[in-house]
Amino acid sequence: MESARKQEIIAEAAQLFATRGYHATSMRDLAKALALQGGSLYSHIDSKEELLWLIVDEAASQFLAMLHAVTASDTPPEATLRDAVRGHVGVIANDLAAATVYFHEWRFLTEPRRSAFLARRRDYEARFRQIVAAAVVDSPAVDPKWATTLILSATNWLYQWYDPAGPLPPDELADRYITMLFHGILMPQPVP
Amino acid sequence: MESARKQEIIAEAAQLFATRGYHATSMRDLAKALALQGGSLYSHIDSKEELLWLIVDEAASQFLAMLHAVTASDTPPEATLRDAVRGHVGVIANDLAAATVYFHEWRFLTEPRRSAFLARRRDYEARFRQIVAAAVVDSPAVDPKWATTLILSATNWLYQWYDPAGPLPPDELADRYITMLFHGILMPQPVP
DNA sequence: CCTATACTTACGAACGCTCGTTAGCCTTAA
DNA sequence: TTAAGGCTAACGAGCGTTCGTAAGTATAGG
Numbered sequence: 158m159e160s161a162r163k164q165e166i167i168a169e170a171a172q173l174f175a176t177r178g179y180h181a182t183s184m185r186d187l188a189k190a191l192a193l194q195g196g197s198l199y200s201h202i203d204s205k206e207e208l209l210w211l212i213v214d215e216a217a218s219q220f221l222a223m224l225h226a227v228t229a230s231d232t233p234p235e236a237t238l239r240d241a242v243r244g245h246v247g248v249i250a251n252d253l254a255a256a257t258v259y260f261h262e263w264r265f266l267t268e269p270r271r272s273a274f275l276a277r278r279r280d281y282e283a284r285f286r287q288i289v290a291a292a293v294v295d296s297p298a299v300d301p302k303w304a305t306t307l308i309l310s311a312t313n314w315l316y317q318w319y320d321p322a323g324p325l326p327p328d329e330l331a332d333r334y335i336t337m338l339f340h341g342i343l344m345p346q347p348v349p
Numbered sequence: 350m351e352s353a354r355k356q357e358i359i360a361e362a363a364q365l366f367a368t369r370g371y372h373a374t375s376m377r378d379l380a381k382a383l384a385l386q387g388g389s390l391y392s393h394i395d396s397k398e399e400l401l402w403l404i405v406d407e408a409a410s411q412f413l414a415m416l417h418a419v420t421a422s423d424t425p426p427e428a429t430l431r432d433a434v435r436g437h438v439g440v441i442a443n444d445l446a447a448a449t450v451y452f453h454e455w456r457f458l459t460e461p462r463r464s465a466f467l468a469r470r471r472d473y474e475a476r477f478r479q480i481v482a483a484a485v486v487d488s489p490a491v492d493p494k495w496a497t498t499l500i501l502s503a504t505n506w507l508y509q510w511y512d513p514a515g516p517l518p519p520d521e522l523a524d525r526y527i528t529m530l531f532h533g534i535l536m537p538q539p540v541p
Numbered sequence: 542c543c544t545a546t547a548c549t550t551a552c553g554a555a556c557g558c559t560c561g562t563t564a565g566c567c568t569t570a571a
Numbered sequence: 572t573t574a575a576g577g578c579t580a581a582c583g584a585g586c587g588t589t590c591g592t593a594a595g596t597a598t599a600g601g
Contacts, residue, residue, distance in 0.1 A: 195553095565580090
């Protein structure tokens with residue numbers, strides 16, 4: 158359980174790491190954004206890398222919790238996959254800064270945190286693949302492994318350009334992606 | 350026209366920037382990889398950022414040259430799009446380090462190079478969108494803008510995981526992606 | 542209610558080190 | 572004789588982090 162002040166520091170760090178990058182953000186930059194002196198941060202945190210870890214690990218928890226919620230209900234496989242894509246997009250859009258750090262800055266973690274991160278990400282991808290496999294079970298030409306890679310690749314890229322203040326809500330974007338991914342972009346007639 | 354020695358420096362810088370990141374790679378790291386002393390690099394280059402720019406700008410040229418080659422021949426729209434996706438994947442797979450720097454480290458460019466980079470990238474995406482638009486002209490439910498975003502998002506992510514030494518050749522990977530993107534992942538019968 | 546004690550949060554200075562870059566000198570080959 | 576390409580040494584700035592200290596707040600004992 159982190160104190161309220163520490164949560165503020167983590168949130169500000171996520172913003173700065175996302176916009177400037179982890180190594181290009183100094184502890185004094187972070188302190189200045191919080192109206193503190195550089196050394197004062199260390200009343201709350203152990204190290205700069207701890208901040209990176211807390212941001213990245215919390216994001217991993219968000220992704221995994223979302224998948225658990227999606228698979229808990231008893232819906233048809235295609236609907237479950239649709240919910241998972243919506244959820245994945247939602248986690249990213251909900252905290253874009255954290256998602257950016259999760260996708261872009263994780264590699265600056267050192268061991269053993271780096272391995273811990275990778276294990277959680279592998280776990281997430283494996284669970285996601287099971288959902289995809291169930292949805293494409295009647296499509297013999299589609300390999301669930303590559304379908305999963307395609308879906309997660311397309312959606313992970315969101316953090317590079319998505320603007321939460323823009324006109325496109327996350328669910329609407331997800332539905333557009335889902336329609337194209339499910340039925341292809343070469344559709345002579347509209348989806349019924 | 351860069352000298353042979355400078356090309357070596359650029360290539361090594363691309364490797365290091367890709368694996369460690371731009372800001373986490375010091376000029377002394379780069380010099381050591383080339384069996385030089387730190388200061389000696391400056392006989393060949395003006396600054397660290399010039400290296401970043403040369404890598405990123407060359408990659409942009411590769412992408413644009415590929416698109417020009419693809420659109421030069423007189424093929425049906427769908428085949429042109431297929432060639433463009435193959436080409437995009439090919440440019441990434443051909444020089445994974447340069448592609449990684451192109452996608453991951455460009456934001457550390459300062460003005461005016463940052464704007465120059467973004468202009469070239471916008472140009473590329475606009476040309477790609479025209480190819481997509483021609484291919485999906487008979488698919489009223491598909492917006493070329495979002496189809497382009499989907500295709501480029503999925504393929505850009507390649508640099509995160511693709512291993513040129515692995516068992517999957519770039520063209521084969523591209524064809525798998527194209528099949529799913531064109532016809533969707535929910536296909537009760539195989540594509541004829 | 543008052544006081545003693547401890548805890549929290551911050552300051553400001555400093556530590557040892559690394560950063561990108563520059564200057565001047567030396568060697569080699571054309 | 573010149574020029575290219577390497578060396579060593581150094582510059583000022585900034586890095587993450589630690590330190591001693593102090594003010595403010597909460598808690599507990601009498």
